[in-house]
Amino acid sequence: MDPREPATTNLLLKAFELPEFEAFDSEPGSDAVPRAAPGLLPLSVQSVDMCLQTNKTNHYTSAYKIQNLVIRRGQEFIMKVTFSRPLTQTDDFQVEFMIGSKPVTSDNTMVVATFDSRRRGPWSGRVVEARGQVLTLGITPTANAIVGKYSTWVAIVMANGKQRTKRDAVTDLYLLFNAWAKDDAVFYPNEAGRREYVLNDHGIIYQGSIETADSVTERSWDYGQFERGVLDACIYILDVSKMPIADRSDIIKVVRKGSAMINVQDDNGVLVGNWSDNYSMGTPPTSWTGSVSILLQYASSGVPVCYAQCWVFAGVFNTFLRCLGIPARVITNFISAHDNNGNLTTNLIFNSDGSLDTDDTKDSIWNFHCWNEAYMVRADLPPDLGGWQVVDATPQENSDGYFRCGPASVVAIKEGLLCHPFDLNFVFSEVNSVVVSSTKDRYGTLTTFKVDKEYVGKALYTKAINSTAFEDITITYKYPEGSVEDSLAMARAQEYSSQCSLPKLPKAWLFVKMSAAQVKLGQDVNLVVVFTNQSDVTQTVRANLTGSVTYYTGVRARDPFKNLVFSVTVGAQQEQSKTLNITAQEYLANRGSLVSLSFVVSGHSGEQSVSATQVVTLQTPELTVTVSGTPRVQQQMFVSVSFTNPFSFTLQDVIVCMEGSGLISPKQHSYSTIAPWAKITWKESCIPQVTGLRHITASLDCSDLRGVTSTLCT
Numbered sequence: 058m059d060p061r062e063p064a065t066t067n068l069l070l071k072a073f074e075l076p077e078f079e080a081f082d083s084e085p086g087s088d089a090v091p092r093a094a095p096g097l098l099p100l101s102v103q104s105v106d107m108c109l110q111t112n113k114t115n116h117y118t119s120a121y122k123i124q125n126l127v128i129r130r131g132q133e134f135i136m137k138v139t140f141s142r143p144l145t146q147t148d149d150f151q152v153e154f155m156i157g158s159k160p161v162t163s164d165n166t167m168v169v170a171t172f173d174s175r176r177r178g179p180w181s182g183r184v185v186e187a188r189g190q191v192l193t194l195g196i197t198p199t200a201n202a203i204v205g206k207y208s209t210w211v212a213i214v215m216a217n218g219k220q221r222t223k224r225d226a227v228t229d230l231y232l233l234f235n236a237w238a239k240d241d242a243v244f245y246p247n248e249a250g251r252r253e254y255v256l257n258d259h260g261i262i263y264q265g266s267i268e269t270a271d272s273v274t275e276r277s278w279d280y281g282q283f284e285r286g287v288l289d290a291c292i293y294i295l296d297v298s299k300m301p302i303a304d305r306s307d308i309i310k311v312v313r314k315g316s317a318m319i320n321v322q323d324d325n326g327v328l329v330g331n332w333s334d335n336y337s338m339g340t341p342p343t344s345w346t347g348s349v350s351i352l353l354q355y356a357s358s359g360v361p362v363c364y365a366q367c368w369v370f371a372g373v374f375n376t377f378l379r380c381l382g383i384p385a386r387v388i389t390n391f392i393s394a395h396d397n398n399g400n401l402t403t404n405l406i407f408n409s410d411g412s413l414d415t416d417d418t419k420d421s422i423w424n425f426h427c428w429n430e431a432y433m434v435r436a437d438l439p440p441d442l443g444g445w446q447v448v449d450a451t452p453q454e455n456s457d458g459y460f461r462c463g464p465a466s467v468v469a470i471k472e473g474l475l476c477h478p479f480d481l482n483f484v485f486s487e488v489n490s491v492v493v494s495s496t497k498d499r500y501g502t503l504t505t506f507k508v509d510k511e512y513v514g515k516a517l518y519t520k521a522i523n524s525t526a527f528e529d530i531t532i533t534y535k536y537p538e539g540s541v542e543d544s545l546a547m548a549r550a551q552e553y554s555s556q557c558s559l560p561k562l563p564k565a566w567l568f569v570k571m572s573a574a575q576v577k578l579g580q581d582v583n584l585v586v587v588f589t590n591q592s593d594v595t596q597t598v599r600a601n602l603t604g605s606v607t608y609y610t611g612v613r614a615r616d617p618f619k620n621l622v623f624s625v626t627v628g629a630q631q632e633q634s635k636t637l638n639i640t641a642q643e644y645l646a647n648r649g650s651l652v653s654l655s656f657v658v659s660g661h662s663g664e665q666s667v668s669a670t671q672v673v674t675l676q677t678p679e680l681t682v683t684v685s686g687t688p689r690v691q692q693q694m695f696v697s698v699s700f701t702n703p704f705s706f707t708l709q710d711v712i713v714c715m716e717g718s719g720l721i722s723p724k725q726h727s728y729s730t731i732a733p734w735a736k737i738t739w740k741e742s743c744i745p746q747v748t749g750l751r752h753i754t755a756s757l758d759c760s761d762l763r764g765v766t767s768t769l770c771t
Contacts, residue, residue, distance in 0.1 A: 063301035064157035064166065067205040067292050075155070075210065080218040098141065100148050102211045102222050103190070106137040107230065117237065117256060120283035120719075120747065126230040127288070129382055131200030131238030138211055140190050149175060149214040152182065152196065153221070154207045154230075157302035164303040165203060170196045198232055200240035203306040204381060205292055206231050231288060233382030234308065242308045242434040245384045253522040254384035254432065258282055258718045259752040260375065262368045263518045263527055264609070264764075265674040266424050266653070267391035272575050272674045273518070273527075277754040277768030278372045278387070279347025281718040282380035287349060290356035291380045294318050297325060297359070308433045309464060312383065312448050313479065316461035319374045319450035321361040323459045327351065327373060330452055331364035332608055334760070339363020344758035346714045346766070348376035350723040366609075370450040371427040378448075384432035388447075388530070392515040393426035394490035395453060399482050400555045403490040403513065406497050407659060407668065414497055415613070422513065424609040424653060424672050426451070426487065428462070430519075435466060438477050442466040445533070447484045456480050467533055473549035485550055488514030488534050491559065496666060505560045506666040511538045525770075566592040567665040569600075571658050578652050578675040578762075579704055582639040586658050586669075590627035598625045598667075600660035604639060606647045607655040607672075618647040625660075645704075652677060652764060678703050680767040682715070682755050688771050690745050696721055698755045700765070701736040708759050713739055717753035719746050720771075 107126040112134045113119040118127035128134045136152070144150075152170045160167035170182035172194065179199050186193040209228040212219040236245040236255050245251050258280045265274040281287060295305060298318045304310045318326040328351065331342065342364050345351065351362050351373055365373070371387045378385035394403045403420040407413055428449035435443045446464030456462055456479060465484045466477065475481045494507040514535060521528040536543035568589040576582055590596045604619030619639060627633040644654055652675040659668040678700070686694030698715055702708055708731040716723040721743035731737055745751065750770055757765040 063164075063303060064159040065299045065301055066158045066296050067156060067302060067305075068289060068296060075221060075224070077221050077223060078218055079212075079221065081216075097145065100144070100150075100213050101141040101220070102138060102150075102213070103141055104139045105209065105211055105222065105225070105228050106139075107209070107228055108135050108137060111135060116235075117251075118233070120256070120258070121231075121288060122283060122285040122746075123231070123288060125206075125227070127233065128198075128230060129233045129235035129237065129241075130198045130202040130204070131235045131241045133195045133197040135185060135193055135195050136209075138192050138194060140192070143189055144187070144192070151175075151212050151214060151219075152194065153210040153212055154180070154198075155210070156203055156205050156207045165306070166302050168198075168202070170194075200235065200238050201242070201306050202232060203302060204232055204234055204311065205295075205302065205305055206289075235382060236384050236432070242436070243383050243432060244434070245432050249522050251384065253520075254386055255379055255382060258284075258379075259754075260372070260387060261520045261525060261527070262372060262387050262427060263389040264368065264425055264427075266672040267515045268672050272672075273391075274674065274676075274764075276368060276764075276766055277346070277752065278368075278375075279349065279716050279718050279723075279752070279754050280372065280376040280379060281347050281349035281716075282376050284349045284718055284722075286353050286356065287376065288380055290352040291377050293356045294327060294377065308383065308431075309435070309437065311381070312378065312431050312433075312446070312464055313461060315374060315377050316448050316450050316463055317459040319370055319377065320365075320452040320460055322452045325359075325361060327355045327362060328365035328370060328450075329361050329363045330366065330370070332366060332610055332612070334614060336364055341712075341758050341763065342366040342369050343763040344712050344714055344756055345369055345372075346716050346754040346756050347718070347723065348373045349716065349718070352376065367423075367451040368427040371429050374429050374448070374450040378429065378431055386430050386519050387427055388430055389425050389427050389518045390487055390514060391425050391517070392513050393423045393487050394492070394513045395421045395423065395426075396483065396486035396490050397454075398555075399486070401482075401486050401490055401550060402559070403486075403492045405492060405494045406503065407494065407657075409496060409498060413657065417497065420490075421611050422492070423611055424674070430467065431464060433464065435464070438466060438469070442469050442474070442477065444468060447480075449484075454480075454483055456483075470534055471536065471546060473546035473551075473553075475550050475553035482554055488517070489547065489550070490514075493559065494668060504666075505562065507668060508559055508562060563664075565665065565667075566590065567596065567598070567660075567662055567667050569598075569658060569660060569667040569669045571656065571669040571671040573656075573671055573673050576673070576675060578677055579641050579645065580675075581641055582644070582654065582673055584637040584639065584656055584658075584671060585634055586625075586637060587632055587634045588625050588627050588660065588667075589632040590629060590662075593629050595626060595628050596662040598627060598660040598662045600625060600658060602637060603657045604644070605655050606644060607653050609653055611655070613655075615647040618643050619656075645706075652762075677762070677765045680755055680757050680765050682753055682767050682769040684753070684769065684771050688745055688751070690748055693742055693744050695740055695742050696753055697738055697740045698757075698767075699736065699738045700731070700757055702731045702733055704762075705733050706761070707732050708761055711737075711757060711759040711762075713737075713755065713757050715739075715741065715753060715755040717743075717751055720751040720753060 430445040448463035452460035492509040495503040518527040602621040711728040
């Protein structure tokens with residue numbers, strides 16, 4: 058390694074070995090034997106006790122399944138050192154903590170703690186208690202200390218040098234960010250919030266569509282940040298990124314690097330994104346039940362894991378953040394715009410038949426998109442722009458040379474203050490983009506017929522604190538639509554962006570809206586299309602309905618399965634509805650990766666054109682999770698997953714997964730076929746490891762049926 062290059066490796070502590078004796082000068086023949094005062098034996102260290110149980114309780118780290126001490130910065134921990142004899146006033150010692158492969162004091166990768174009258178250095182130390190040969194020491198790392206794995210050494214200081222203890226991996230410690238310490242940049246001012254956003258190892262990620270009543274679905278996710286090997290895996294991610302050890306004290310740099318490393322683009326990161334029907338070379342995104350398997354596979358192989366979509370990126374990133382002590386939560390933005398050119402406008406171009414022109418439409422609107430929020434002080438921004446920050450690991454747009462996003466202040470997004478770092482323009486568009494719909498004629502001429510300022514960012518959900526219900530946090534991102542504050546925020550945003558002037562449309566007198574009731578996969582869909590005529594004469598509307606199986610990103614998974622031309626006559630100042638039936642046979646023949654149907658109705662009468670979109674998220678069949686036996690720590694119990702195929706066709710190559718942190722490790726079972734109306738039951742034994750409420754998450758996945766999940770609290 059070039060000595061001029063910064064250290065970037067944390068976990069490989071064997072990469073360096075400090076000498077047990079280090080002379081204060083370079084003269085030959087330096088005596089390596091500690092000299093004691095007359096009449097006293099030389100002082101040496103007999104043992105070091107890191108007081109795991111006491112420290113882990115005080116630092117809220119008891120849940121980490123790891124043999125070493127895990128503590129949080131900015132807060133005192135204790136350790137007991139047994140010396141060869143009681144200390145005298147002439148004796149001197151210090152405790153040294155080192156991180157990375159080239160620790161030096163100049164960048165705080167080597168930190169020395171001294172005690173009593175000799176106290177100096179950044180990490181404060183004190184003698185808590187002295188009992189004969191045993192000293193109980195209290196040491197407080199700074200609130201901005203480097204986060205990662207440290208080695209611990211005790212050194213006896215003499216006139217000509219210092220005598221260190223031998224390298225002992227048992228005394229290594231992990232130092233994390235501290236949401237309980239007021240001077241830490243991630244301090245969260247509420248105990249219930251700290252327990253939810255740092256200590257909760259289970260969550261709910263929201264999916265589906267907000268357009269149809271009751272069509273928001275829940276996906277249980279096992280974060281598993283305390284499971285064996287996960288903390289090392291998170292540190293390994295930073296090592297792979299070549300992030301300098303000294304930079305790992307900076308919350309902004311850590312979350313920004315994490316955002317880049319959770320996806321594979323640019324840097325051999327954790328997860329490979331895949332938004333197609335073909336997952337033959339890996340695990341379908343809909344099959345994952347949590348982060349543990351993904352992180353352990355990546356750490357053990359060094360090879361990116363296949364495959365992920367936005368909720369998987371968000372779930373794994375949430376594990377990374379909480380594992381390192383950063384308050385974090387997963388957010389779902391319903392009707393999320395992807396603005397490619399940063400002009401705060403989403404341009405949708407339709408063909409003359411009403412179908413979306415996928416060649417000319419570069420922007421997109423996702424049914425939902427999941428990202429993360431991390432809580433922190435933003436020392437680089439005005440004081441009131443701290444708090445929750447958007448960080449997104451789904452690779453969408455390049456940010457300073459890498460596919461990453463954030464941290465973007467949620468307050469700045471709400472106020473339209475897009476002049477600050479990082480990536481505020483992109484996130485603002487995701488929740489506030491103006492949708493401009495245009496029709497392209499056969500000559501390529503565009504005619505704008507609709508400008509919608511309220512379609513995007515319909516609602517933003519996250520799991521509520523200490524609850525399985527959702528919390529609607531839309532108000533934290535945007536003012537109520539049409540309010541004075543909303544207009545002012547949009548005006549500020551436009552000043553900092555390249556938004557083109559919006560076209561002025563003639564006064565509209567023809568309108569259309571479409572709705573559908575929630576139905577189960579395999580049932581018919583009834584669409585209700587309502588045309589409103591506000592003119593003074595009767596109008597005949599020539600309309601077209603297109604139906605497609607789509608991904609949640611709005612991209613068609615197949616060619617349209619429905620293309621219906623119809624006419625509706627609407628009286629002056631009246632409305633006329635028409636019910637269109639879509640049979641299950643029509644869309645099941647085109648079933649794709651996700652159970653989402655997109656319908657577009659367009660119509661025109663005279664020079665007036667209208668369009669409406671309706672997304673129908675079909676409810677999947679039930680997956681049942683049950684337990685038998687008494688849920689007690691260290692006592693065997695059984696978990697069963699059952700499923701009945703409700704369809705008239707056979708399901709092939711079915712994968713069933715289950716996991717639950719502290720209860721059952723990730724497990725998987727395969728079925729070559731499940732015949733129509735056949736039932737399968739899979740049972741596994743487990744031994745609970747921790748007390749309290751535990752969650753078991755299960756999923757069933759195959760090419761013909763995606764996204765079947767269930768969770769059980771026990």
